[in-house]
Amino acid sequence: MIALTSFKGRSVAVFGLGGSGLSCLNALSAGGAHILAFDDSEERCAVAAKIPGVTILDLREADWRSIDALVLSPGVPLTHPEPHWSVRLAQDAGVEIIGDIELFVRERNKQSPSCPFVAITGTNGKSTTTALISHILKQAGFDVQMGGNIGTPILELEPFDGQGDAERVYVIEVSSYQIDLAPNLNPSVGLLLNLSADHLDRHGTIQNYAQIKARLVAQSKNAIIGVDDRYSANIASNLRVKGNDVVAISGFANDRAGVRAPDGFLQSKSDGFLFNLDQARALRGSHNAQNAAAAVAIAQTFNLTPSQIAKGLTSFGGLEHRMxxxxxxxxxxxxxxxxxxxxxxxxxxxxxxxxxxxxxxxxxxxxxxxxxxxxxxxxxxxxxxxxxxxxxxxxxxxxxxxxxxxxxxxxxxxxxxxxxxxxxxxxxxxxxxxxxxxxxxxxxxxxxxxxxxxxxxxxxxxxxxxxxxxxxxxxx
Incomplete structure (x- = not known):
């Protein structure tokens, strides 16, 4: 667990006490925060009440003038179809509204800002790519902590190791809901795979959805973006205009891409890497070609050799429930x-x-x-x-x-x-x-x-x- 020392002595309200909500409570408690927590489920509230430093209180009865932040579960509406009542109370009191990814970002910035942090998003393929790059890095000898929107909540991962974090890498899948609650998201490597209409009930329009997704790569030290759809391609172009370094990736024969996969052959412009995806049974289909291209681009930021990357691609066993x-x-x-x-x-x-x-x-x-x-x-x-x-x-x-x-x-x-x-x-x-x-x-x-x-x-x-x-x- 990552103790949130950046909130020591501060008053934090938490709404939504499911998996990620409980992980936030434990991390805030370990860091010494004062916590007010609530959920519509009495059963969840009863579980949360056992955590040291947690007071269960209907947040409609809270004194919001004394609250420093509202930590919101990503499943709770922030904007659409309308803001949740806890969101309105926080906004009326001028209280910031954040989520578990933002809590991680702030603790990383405080404890270990150079710690490798790979953040991955996209409409499709993000879970497969998260699992794939985690596998490749593990095969290469890194201590990989994988979580976020896939599997383990981010704050339940192993803490920063205090030794410069040269070998510990956080590989995190991040949903649009989580990005919307992480204003300071600044990964060392940020990947945006692709964009298509999804979750519009929560974001209103595809344009708003795309703007939220773009935040993940906007502040990344290394931005990697798929250019096989027009929304993502436009985001890549806009970042380049602003002077950001962007590596484009594609699952097809796209000349704009630094790593691409024409006809199932992974190619990298930077080092001449070439790999036949037929050797990777778990990576069937053009969508997995884009996922594999993304993983190669990320692996290259860690200076992995072509043989290390090829070994990881070949030995990858795939992701449950995804092809x-x-x-x-x-x-x-x-x-x-x-x-x-x-x-x-x-x-x-x-x-x-x-x-x-x-x-x-x-x-x-x-x-x-x-x-x-x-x-x-x-x-x-x-x-x-x-x-x-x-x-x-x-x-x-x-x-x-x-x-x-x-x-x-x-x-x-x-x-x-x-x-x-x-x-x-x-x-x-x-x-x-x-x-x-x-x-x-x-x-x-x-x-x-x-x-x-x-x-x-x-x-x-x-x-x-x-x-x-x-x-x-x-x-x-």
Missing amino acids: EEVGHGKGFLFINDSKGTNADAAARALGAFPKVRWIAGGLAKEGGIDGLVDHFDRIDCAYLIGEAGADFAETLNQHGVPFKDCGTLDRALDAAIADGEVARADGESMEEVILLSPACASFDQYPNFMARGDAFRAKVSAYLNDESETQSQGMA
Whole structure:
């Protein structure tokens, strides 16, 4: 845990006592802050009340004149659709509103400003890239602390080691919600992968969303930006005009990019690095080409050699729920891309295979799947689940894409396997790819995308293991 000594003796209000909120309470308590905490959940409040120095108080009853800062959970609305009541109270009292990333930034600035801090954001691919660069750096011998919006909350990571931090590196995935609560975000390496319409219910417009994302690279010592979409490319251009050093990266043959990946071959202008992505099974598809290009650009800021980078790329095992190979057998390849919660992410997954049986649906996001039209010819059949099923069916029907309205993930997987077995028996294919890439949130049927992906993995495992057990019993 990172104790927040920069808030010693100060009065801090905390609203939202989930995972990141509790980590903030523990870090503030360890640093000697005076803390008022509240959450709509009585159960969460009861847990928080056990932390030394924490007073549970409905913040509507607090004396805001005595409060120095409001630490807000990233899940609580700051601006859209309207500010949370705690935000309005803080604003009316002139109290700054910050989040856990900002707390980390201030403690780093105080204790160890030269400590390597890699911050990664983007609409899609940030989790994979965070895990990938963490893996590459670990392989090269660095003490990597990975967290933030992926896995461990940032303040629960190991503290600054007090020895100059030459080998300890913080690799942090940062969401737009967290950036919005981190006005002083100043990573030593900042990466913006890409931008497409997402979370507009919380940011209002794509323009506002892009401005928030741009803050991560605006104050970075080393700014690395994907230039495969116009919003990110414009951010890169604007930073260059201001005199910032920017390394552009691309998943395609883009001459503007310092690291690019034409036709699946990673190329770096700076050192002639060349790598065939076919050697990295966990990095299928053009979207992973951009992720890999980003990881190479980051690794180069740590002066890693081409052989060290290639070793890390080849040995990377992938990220759970993101183009994760969860089963291979009986003539099938099963891919769990449950983290593909919007159409842009699903497009990247569909683009990784020439033909797929596609399981899609859930709680729809703005735009539906209209943006996937260019990938419809890759779909042998779509198996639709959840609330979005009817809308997706209408779009697919308009474009002549075969589909089945299955309702649930279990029925969808059963139907996809049955159709695939028929196709193989008829000699239509040697191997069938069944892809779960929902293009939707999971909340209509599952608590989160992880639970949805776990359910898919479990059913795939049951299917693959059942026949093998039967065969072994027959052989006996």
